[in-house]
Amino acid sequence: MLLITSLLLVIPCFALVANAFPSLNSRADLSVSGQAALFRSKAGLAEKIKGVMLASIRTSWEQGTAGTGILEIDEPEYSVFADSPFTHNGYLPVGTLRIALSAAVRQTSDGRLSQQINDALDQAALDGASSGSHVLLGTFAEPSRADYWRDAAEKQLNYLLYIAPRTSTGAISMRNDERAYWNDGVFMGPPFLAYYGAVTNNQTLLQLAFDNIRLFRDALLIDGPTGKLWAHIYNEETASFEDRGIWGTGNGWAALGIVRVQETIKKSAFADQMQDQISTLESWMKEILDGMLVTIRESDDLIPNYLETNNTFGDASSSAALASVAYRAAVISPNAFGSNYTEAAGRLANAVLNSVDDLGVISPYVDPLVWDQIGLLSTEGQAFALMMIAAMRDWLLTKGQNVTL
Numbered sequence: 219m220l221l222i223t224s225l226l227l228v229i230p231c232f233a234l235v236a237n238a239f240p241s242l243n244s245r246a247d248l249s250v251s252g253q254a255a256l257f258r259s260k261a262g263l264a265e266k267i268k269g270v271m272l273a274s275i276r277t278s279w280e281q282g283t284a285g286t287g288i289l290e291i292d293e294p295e296y297s298v299f300a301d302s303p304f305t306h307n308g309y310l311p312v313g314t315l316r317i318a319l320s321a322a323v324r325q326t327s328d329g330r331l332s333q334q335i336n337d338a339l340d341q342a343a344l345d346g347a348s349s350g351s352h353v354l355l356g357t358f359a360e361p362s363r364a365d366y367w368r369d370a371a372e373k374q375l376n377y378l379l380y381i382a383p384r385t386s387t388g389a390i391s392m393r394n395d396e397r398a399y400w401n402d403g404v405f406m407g408p409p410f411l412a413y414y415g416a417v418t419n420n421q422t423l424l425q426l427a428f429d430n431i432r433l434f435r436d437a438l439l440i441d442g443p444t445g446k447l448w449a450h451i452y453n454e455e456t457a458s459f460e461d462r463g464i465w466g467t468g469n470g471w472a473a474l475g476i477v478r479v480q481e482t483i484k485k486s487a488f489a490d491q492m493q494d495q496i497s498t499l500e501s502w503m504k505e506i507l508d509g510m511l512v513t514i515r516e517s518d519d520l521i522p523n524y525l526e527t528n529n530t531f532g533d534a535s536s537s538a539a540l541a542s543v544a545y546r547a548a549v550i551s552p553n554a555f556g557s558n559y560t561e562a563a564g565r566l567a568n569a570v571l572n573s574v575d576d577l578g579v580i581s582p583y584v585d586p587l588v589w590d591q592i593g594l595l596s597t598e599g600q601a602f603a604l605m606m607i608a609a610m611r612d613w614l615l616t617k618g619q620n621v622t623l
């Protein structure tokens with residue numbers, strides 16, 4: 219009762235301050251109550267956003283990314299952000315497992331999930347693993363099919379450990395036909411390795427997830443205009459950057475992967491022994507958020523598709539991805555990630571949620587295959603928007619706001 223009374227006293231004061239000194243350049247009320255109002259008026263769009271995502275023809279990384287979006291928005295008790303994600307939570311996570319089933323049915327004989335599409339020739343090494351956690355989830359969330367799920371997950375793990383090429387530093391290559399680091403890979407591989415380690419109580423795999431992030435960061439981190447950020451692609455075959463640009467979505471992929479591995483380690487049986495890894499991952503997440511959130515454009519409240527070029531556009535994909543990470547960070551570590559992070563996330567969320575069209579498409583966003591052009595449909599962008607809405611909900615709940623989807 220005491221708490222409630224003092225909240226009632228405090229909230230109107232914040233509201234007054236926010237009105238008296240509106241955050242410069244923002245179109246939105248970024249206070250907690252302002253963001254709760256935004257959420258209540260717009261979060262219902264998640265159904266449409268999801269509809270576009272599920273209607274899309276999906277390649278391997280898109281399948282896994284879509285699964286993560288569904289999991290976090292519809293079946294959050296099974297996501298690594300929940301308190302006890304590695305146990306049966308009393309219901310069947312049907313949305314995630316439907317995605318996982320298609321990934322497993324399209325597994326190639328070498329173990330790559332979702333790879334059996336377009337003659338299986340796209341040469342991705344890590345992308346299929348983005349569905350790995352959703353497949354492994356089936357082993358305890360759907361006991362009647364546990365053997366099927368376990369076989370498929372084991373084959374995918376086996377591919378990563380023993381078949382995929384390794385770079386000179388020992389990192390699992392992004393590509394099957396060459397040794398290369400792509401920042402996208404941080405979302406594709408390490409979260410599955412960590413999840414496998416947490417579910418089977420195998421610290422070696424948790425450490426391997428951490429080490430792969432570390433090695434990718436070592437290869438890709440460069441000095442950007444706003445701090446150290448991740449270049450997109452380094453190819454070891456040619457010993458050169460294939461894309462040295464600081465791509466918004468790429469930094470989003472890296473941060474999305476980092477925060478999930480961090481949470482997975484924290485929820486595992488090895489959290490106490492891996493405190494250093496947990497705090498290191500947090501510092502790498504902060505590095506990306508600090509470098510990227512200051513680049514939000516005043517003209518449209520979006521992250522630029524690429525930094526360091528004038529020939530760019532505000533990109534709703536990276537904006538949604540990074541907003542989701544900022545909301546997660548504020549819940550995980552409120553002392554390290556204060557209100558400036560959630561206000562930045564609120565600017566991005568406001569822009570993204572107000573862009574949704576009649577079909578449920580967010581815009582403008584980068585073409586997932588042509589990284590310097592605007593695309594008409596981005597499965598990953600739609601999934602990032604779901605991750606953002608889910609993360610915003612969880613943050614608002616920790617702030618005592620009564621929000622549901």
Ligand SMILES: *[C@@H]1O[C@H](CO)[C@@H](O)[C@H](O)[C@H]1NC(C)=O
Nearest residue numbers: 375379418419420421422423
């Ligand atoms: C952990 O996983 C690796 C890779 O599958 C395996 O070689 C190792 O034996 C496992 N360790 C334990 C303790 O289960």
Ligand SMILES: *[C@@H]1O[C@H](CO)[C@@H](O)[C@H](O)[C@H]1NC(C)=O
Nearest residue numbers: 507508511512556558559562
């Ligand atoms: C938020 O504020 C802290 C403390 O002033 C600062 O270290 C951090 O870089 C800021 N981050 C963002 C994204 O504005």
Ligand SMILES: *[C@@H]1O[C@H](CO)[C@@H](O)[C@H](O)[C@H]1NC(C)=O
Nearest residue numbers: 443524525526527528529530
């Ligand atoms: C972008 O435009 C600004 C202002 O015109 C200019 O100073 C800067 O050099 C340009 N940057 C690039 C990479 O072209």
